Amino acid sequence: MDIKDIISMVFIGGGLFFFFTGVVGLLRFPDIYTRMHALGKCDTLGLLLNVVGLAIYNSSSLTSIKILFIAVFILLTSPVVTHIIAKITYDSGIKPWQKDNS
Amino acid sequence: MIVDGIIILMGYILTFLILFTFWCIFSGYFDAFHLLLGVICSIIVTIFSSHYLFPEPITIESIKRIGRFIGYIPWLIYQIIIANLQVVYLVLHPRMPINPKIITVETTLKDDISRVIMANSITLTPGTITVDIKDNTFWVHSLSDASSSGLINGDIEQKVKTTE
Numbered sequence: 001m002d003i004k005d006i007i008s009m010v011f012i013g014g015g016l017f018f019f020f021t022g023v024v025g026l027l028r029f030p031d032i033y034t035r036m037h038a039l040g041k042c043d044t045l046g047l048l049l050n051v052v053g054l055a056i057y058n059s060s061s062l063t064s065i066k067i068l069f070i071a072v073f074i075l076l077t078s079p080v081v082t083h084i085i086a087k088i089t090y091d092s093g094i095k096p097w098q099k100d101n102s
Numbered sequence: 103m104i105v106d107g108i109i110i111l112m113g114y115i116l117t118f119l120i121l122f123t124f125w126c127i128f129s130g131y132f133d134a135f136h137l138l139l140g141v142i143c144s145i146i147v148t149i150f151s152s153h154y155l156f157p158e159p160i161t162i163e164s165i166k167r168i169g170r171f172i173g174y175i176p177w178l179i180y181q182i183i184i185a186n187l188q189v190v191y192l193v194l195h196p197r198m199p200i201n202p203k204i205i206t207v208e209t210t211l212k213d214d215i216s217r218v219i220m221a222n223s224i225t226l227t228p229g230t231i232t233v234d235i236k237d238n239t240f241w242v243h244s245l246s247d248a249s250s251s252g253l254i255n256g257d258i259e260q261k262v263k264t265t266e
Contacts, residue, residue, distance in 0.1 A: 018186065025193035034202050036231060037245045038193060044226060045186040048179075062130050069127075079225035079232075086233045086243060096243060099201050 004056060011053030018046030031097035032089055040082040047074055113156040118148045120155070170265045171219075177261060178223055185227045188248055200246050204233065207240040207253050211262065220262045224253065 025038025051071040055064040125140035126132070158164070192200055211217050221232040224242060230250060234241040244250035 018190070021190045021193045025189070028193065028198060029200070031202075033231065033243050034200060034245060037189060037229060037243075040225075040231075041189055041229070042186060042193075045182055048182075062127065065127055075226065079222045083221065083225050083232050086231045090233045090241070096202055096204055098203065 008053040008057035011049050011056065015046045015049035015051075015053060018042045018049065022046065032094065033086065033096050036082055036086060040078065044075065044078060047071065109161075114148055114152050117152040117155050118144050121147055167265065174219075174261060174265050178226065181223075181227050181258075185229050189229055189245065192246060202243065202245055204241055204243050205250055205253070207242055207259075209238050209240060209259055211259065216262055216265065219265065220258060223258055223262065227258075 019042065022039050022042030025042065026035050029035045029038055048071055051067055055067045058064050058067065121144040122140055125144060126137075129136055129140065192198065209217070209220065211220060217235065221235060221240065224230050224232045224240070229245045229248075230253060231243045232240055233243050242250070242253060244253070
């Protein structure tokens with residue numbers, strides 16, 4: 001086991017930690033808007049760390065570049081989808097959960 | 103007239119170069135046959151779709167703008183990391199101190215592309231989601247008071263404005 005494996009393990013482990021908190025947030029948060037914060041967002045950093053870890057672990061540089069393109073496309077599309085879900089939810093009249101009327 | 107022709111041709115050449123670079127990266131074969139296939143495919147796609155990638159003629163100004171946008175990305179990643187740690191803190195806190203609400207943010211950004219960059223940056227930054235944009239007003243759902251502070255004091259808007 002050389003230094004490259006250890007670095008990629010640290011990155012992938014950190015990514016898994018953020019995915020884990022995303023799922024915990026999905027289970028704990030009260031309504032659809034706050035759950036979207038937990039799932040749509042912890043995934044951005046979690047996925048970035050995972051993908052960087054895999055790119056470091058892979059010895060072929062061409063494959064590493066392909067893996068990094070996954071991160072670029074996810075960063076472009078993920079906020080658009082999150083925004084569409086939020087807009088449709090808001091337009092269909094679902095009010096956000098408020099702290100005082102819980 | 104000739105200058106206009108050169109500028110339109112520049113768009114075609116740039117599109118071709120981008121497509122061919124992608125072809126080389128994704129195919130991974132560098133022998134004559136595959137490279138020739140890539141050139142033919144890139145030319146066909148360039149003829150059909152160059153005007154989607156560069157709807158306006160390319161000027162020095164637009165190239166500078168792309169450079170400024172690339173300089174904006176590291177700041178955005180730094181913001182994502184900070185705000186993500188805030189969300190992690192909120193999720194794992196035993197009493198879950200969230201205070202969700204919808205806030206409206208006025209913007210002075212004129213350009214459509216700048217508004218898209220701003221809306222996507224807000225959504226990418228954990229703790230805030232852009233719900234809707236009407237004219238100059240952004241409706242933003244924010245998870246807690248801390249996560250919306252960067253919006254209210256206009257940090258993101260100032261940064262996006264530097265890419266205009």
